[in-house]
Amino acid sequence: MAPTQSTQAIGRARGLTSEEAARRLAVVGPNAVRTHRAQWLPVLVAQLRSPLLVLLAGAAAVSFFLGEQTDAVIIGVILVVSVGLGFTNEYRAARAAEALHSRIRHEAMVVRDGVPVRVDVVGLVPGDLVQLQRGQVVPADLLLLSTATLLCDEGILTGETAHVEKQAASDGAAQVAELDDPTRAWMGTVVVGGSGLGVVTATGGRTEFGRLALALGSRHGETEFQAGLRRFSGLLVIVAGALTTCVFVANMVLHRPLIDALLFSLAIAVGITPQLLPAIVSISLAVGSRTLARQRVLVKRLVCIEDLGDTEILMTDKTGTLTEGRMELMRSLGPDGAPSDEPVTIALPCTSAPASVLPVGEVTPADLDVLDAALWASPLARRPRSLVAPLRRVAVLPFDHDRQRASVVVEHPDGRRELWVKGAPEQVLAACGFVPPGTRDLLDAEFSAGGRVVAAARRVLGAGVGDELDVRQERDLDLVGFLVFSDPPKASARVALVRLRSLGIDVKLITGDNPLVAQRVCAELGLEVRAVATGAELRGLDDSALRDLVAGTTIFARVTPEDKQRIVRAQRASGFDVAFLGDGVNDASAIHAADIGISVDTATDVAKDAADIVLLEKDLGVLADGVVEGRRIFANTIKYVLMGTSSNFGNMFSAAIASAILPFLPMLPPQILLGNLLYDTSQLAIPGDTVDAEQLRRPSHWDLRLVRRWMVLFGPVSSAFDLGTFAVLLWVFHADAALFHAGWFVESLATQALVIFVIRTRRSPFYRSRPSVGLVVAVLAAVLGGVALPFTPLGPPLGFVPLPGSLLAVIVAMVAAYLVLVEVAKRRFFRLARSGLPDSRPRRRPPHERRVRRRAARFSSPHLDARGG
Numbered sequence: 001m002a003p004t005q006s007t008q009a010i011g012r013a014r015g016l017t018s019e020e021a022a023r024r025l026a027v028v029g030p031n032a033v034r035t036h037r038a039q040w041l042p043v044l045v046a047q048l049r050s051p052l053l054v055l056l057a058g059a060a061a062v063s064f065f066l067g068e069q070t071d072a073v074i075i076g077v078i079l080v081v082s083v084g085l086g087f088t089n090e091y092r093a094a095r096a097a098e099a100l101h102s103r104i105r106h107e108a109m110v111v112r113d114g115v116p117v118r119v120d121v122v123g124l125v126p127g128d129l130v131q132l133q134r135g136q137v138v139p140a141d142l143l144l145l146s147t148a149t150l151l152c153d154e155g156i157l158t159g160e161t162a163h164v165e166k167q168a169a170s171d172g173a174a175q176v177a178e179l180d181d182p183t184r185a186w187m188g189t190v191v192v193g194g195s196g197l198g199v200v201t202a203t204g205g206r207t208e209f210g211r212l213a214l215a216l217g218s219r220h221g222e223t224e225f226q227a228g229l230r231r232f233s234g235l236l237v238i239v240a241g242a243l244t245t246c247v248f249v250a251n252m253v254l255h256r257p258l259i260d261a262l263l264f265s266l267a268i269a270v271g272i273t274p275q276l277l278p279a280i281v282s283i284s285l286a287v288g289s290r291t292l293a294r295q296r297v298l299v300k301r302l303v304c305i306e307d308l309g310d311t312e313i314l315m316t317d318k319t320g321t322l323t324e325g326r327m328e329l330m331r332s333l334g335p336d337g338a339p340s341d342e343p344v345t346i347a348l349p350c351t352s353a354p355a356s357v358l359p360v361g362e363v364t365p366a367d368l369d370v371l372d373a374a375l376w377a378s379p380l381a382r383r384p385r386s387l388v389a390p391l392r393r394v395a396v397l398p399f400d401h402d403r404q405r406a407s408v409v410v411e412h413p414d415g416r417r418e419l420w421v422k423g424a425p426e427q428v429l430a431a432c433g434f435v436p437p438g439t440r441d442l443l444d445a446e447f448s449a450g451g452r453v454v455a456a457a458r459r460v461l462g463a464g465v466g467d468e469l470d471v472r473q474e475r476d477l478d479l480v481g482f483l484v485f486s487d488p489p490k491a492s493a494r495v496a497l498v499r500l501r502s503l504g505i506d507v508k509l510i511t512g513d514n515p516l517v518a519q520r521v522c523a524e525l526g527l528e529v530r531a532v533a534t535g536a537e538l539r540g541l542d543d544s545a546l547r548d549l550v551a552g553t554t555i556f557a558r559v560t561p562e563d564k565q566r567i568v569r570a571q572r573a574s575g576f577d578v579a580f581l582g583d584g585v586n587d588a589s590a591i592h593a594a595d596i597g598i599s600v601d602t603a604t605d606v607a608k609d610a611a612d613i614v615l616l617e618k619d620l621g622v623l624a625d626g627v628v629e630g631r632r633i634f635a636n637t638i639k640y641v642l643m644g645t646s647s648n649f650g651n652m653f654s655a656a657i658a659s660a661i662l663p664f665l666p667m668l669p670p671q672i673l674l675g676n677l678l679y680d681t682s683q684l685a686i687p688g689d690t691v692d693a694e695q696l697r698r699p700s701h702w703d704l705r706l707v708r709r710w711m712v713l714f715g716p717v718s719s720a721f722d723l724g725t726f727a728v729l730l731w732v733f734h735a736d737a738a739l740f741h742a743g744w745f746v747e748s749l750a751t752q753a754l755v756i757f758v759i760r761t762r763r764s765p766f767y768r769s770r771p772s773v774g775l776v777v778a779v780l781a782a783v784l785g786g787v788a789l790p791f792t793p794l795g796p797p798l799g800f801v802p803l804p805g806s807l808l809a810v811i812v813a814m815v816a817a818y819l820v821l822v823e824v825a826k827r828r829f830f831r832l833a834r835s836g837l838p839d840s841r842p843r844r845r846p847p848h849e850r851r852v853r854r855r856a857a858r859f860s861s862p863h864l865d866a867r868g869g
């Protein structure tokens with residue numbers, strides 16, 4: 001356990017001076033458990049970590065000393081260029097990720113030089129005085145100096161869902177802190193109620209949370225997409241390993257020179273493995289994140305873009321997303337529906353502003369939430385404002401999303417005390433002693449009109465009663481009336497909903513508001529509602545009943561934060577990829593529970609923190625753009641994968657077979673590597689390729705089985721074709737080794753590079769889909785370069801001779817025939833794939849680990865020593 005700061009700190013209500021804070025920061029380092037600085041060394045090391053490259057370099061070195069200098073040098077150059085290519089692309093992407101990270105700031109309220117200032121959480125040092133408020137993530141381990149009904153959710157540390165009540169430390173505070181010590185607030189936990197002030201005792205890696213986060217390692221958890229990539233690479237490694245071994249053994253049996261056989265088999269293995277896959281993915285993501293940033297979507301981690309593309313169900317809140325979110329008080333009504341000032345009067349002091357903001361007249365908009373701010377600003381509140389100004393607020397029980405009420409004990413100048421309550425009408429009526437007949441009908445009519453309705457009620461207290469206020473006192477109230485706020489549907493949301501539907505995304509509404517209001521909003525926006533459920537209906541259900549209900553329901557209304565989370569879980573449990581969009585404290589746990597958590601720049605800390613994606617604007621249209629971008633990236637990555645598993649793979653496979661049959665090696669190791677390099681370079685244009693509109697219409701999913709079936713079908717098609725080429729070369733052109741090498745080099749490069757035009761689209765024939773200019777240029781350049789090579793001065797050292805015109809003509813014809821063959825096979829393949837083939841979904845990561853990682857992203861610094869001690 002961390003040693004506590006001396007209790008003298010309690011006396012230092014002025015906090016640290018800026019100089020002292022800077023001095024301490026220099027000593028203890030930033031308050032971070034991660035670094036997001038792009039570092040070139042690890043990127044380079046990752047490039048070199050491929051055992052294949054190391055083996056190949058080793059073998060080349062050996063052959064250098066055995067006298068094969070030219071070969072060895074050529075291989076060396078090709079390897080350096082390959083690694084350089086991967087490195088520059090990956091590093092550029094890492095820089096893009098760094099830039100992205102710096103755009104999302106996390107701050108805490110800290111007292112420095114005697115005044116409260118906002119400080120980047122990374123700059124906190126032991127001894128800093130930190131203010132805590134509902135919705136905040138505790139920015140460091142704290143010893144609490146004062147609290148006001150401070151409640152923390154420590155689930156991130158303890159795994160328990162119960163909220164923990166905190167209290168201020170007395171002077172003789174224990175020197176050793178235990179996790180269950182109520183006078184401590186721990187970094188990474190969430191303030192769910194009340195407020196407090198604490199002094200920082202530990203930062204960064206020395207906090208409880210820091211230890212937990214560091215134990216997980218600094219790498220981010222895999223997303224579904226990355227897991228898919230990893231399994232795919234694993235598949236290829238196995239295939240490459242088996243093939244290489246066979247080739248090597250066969251060549252040994254044929255008494256070929258050891259080094260030649262080794263170099264040849266290694267070159268084949270290099271040819272098969274998709275070395276550029278990581279680079280392709282990184283470029284796609286970096287380009288995608290820049291595009292998204294322009295569309296006002298910030299992605300916390302690059303890889304989340306692809307998961308965004310997976311979205312099948314979007315669960316969203318109402319206020320500000322489907323509605324304008326700019327509230328205006330329209331009416332203040334008595335219980336009978338007649339206009340009355342009284343409800344406004346009662347409601348005004350029931351704000352979440354701390355009780356210390358006294359008298360009531362001094363409440364400022366900064367202390368208020370949207371609804372309360374609208375109330376205070378309303379012209380209808382002019383007279384009531386002067387009525388409440390002389391009142392004293394004795395005690396406050398702030399609004400919370402579970403009970404959906406706010407209460408306050410007010411004292412009149414003559415000493416009379418009253419309990420004033422405002423909140424969701426259902427909740428306030430439940431606490432009223434008598435409800436006049438007709439009131440519920442009045443209420444339903446107001447709800448159906450779609451506005452936000454809040455009820456006000458009161459109870460007279462005995463003299464001197466009410467210094468302390470708790471929930472049990474919210475009873476036997478007299479209903480005073482209702483406040484009706486307008487919150488009109490957003491015009492842009494209608495268009496966005498249509499777009500989301502056309503993307504195959506099912507939109508559902510989860511709100512704390514009344515079901516009739518939710519229905520009205522959906523009706524106005526044209527969102528088809530299958531069924532409506534309220535939080536109360538869900539609470540009695542067990543998991544499987546809940547899952548069934550959630551599956552068929554569009555609107556979930558009057559839900560608590562806990563309900564929101566359960567709904568998201570239940571929806572995911574039926575196997576769908578669920579995105580959740582919300583901005584309040586009450587949304588944070590649901591954001592965490594979703595596959596893709598989405599929040600808004602203006603959201604509360606916790607919501608923003610829990611999110612993978614932050615919208616600079618709360619707008620569904622922007623989100624639809626993000627989904628499209630995610631799918632585009634995914635589609636392009638899959639193109640590369642399918643490419644790598646068809647011709648490229650087939651060519652290497654035929655070379656392997658041919659090596660066992662031919663009297664000479666079918667291609668020399670440097671030639672294989674060079675062809676591979678040219679091919680790879682042309683593939684670097686894939687991330688910028690266009691994607692057919694129909695491919696963007698469905699959620700994207702990794703389907704390893706599809707890839708495997710593709711490989712099994714197209715590998716042999718390509719190989720069969722190669723064998724045909726061999727036959728032509730040997731028996732028609734009577735090629736010797738050099739001519740054979742040159743002929744097959746050109747033919748294999750042309751087939752494997754050009755086939756992208758067939759594979760990149762599911763349309764048939766392929767020319768009905770237009771590729772990007774960049775791709776066309778890159779592929780043609782690679783192929784023409786390959787064809788020209790034997791005619792250049794580079795030809796002879798590489799072991800090529802110029803091709804006769806007749807052979808070139810035959811190769812052109814064969815390549816054309818090959819493309820037609822693949823086209824036909826492709827059509828059959830996708831027809832088969834469409835019928836049947838249930839999706840095999842990968843297992844998901846344990847949610848808790850994911851939460852720790854997401855929260856750790858908050859405590860990230862661009863400095864290398866970020867791990868702090």
Ligand SMILES: Nc1ncnc2c1ncn2[C@@H]1O[C@H](COP(=O)(O)OP(=O)(O)OP(=O)(O)O)[C@@H](O)[C@H]1O
Nearest residue numbers: 317318319371399401404406422423424511512513
């Ligand atoms: N400041 C407040 N004081 C009193 N009652 C409030 C206040 N804010 C909201 N309410 C009541 O509580 C209900 C639930 O509000 P809450 O903010 O929890 O819903 P929400 O789930 O965030 O809704 P949305 O989906 O619109 O964002 C509201 O419908 C309203 O009746």
Ligand SMILES: [Mg+2]
Nearest residue numbers: 317319583584
């Ligand atoms: Mg909300």
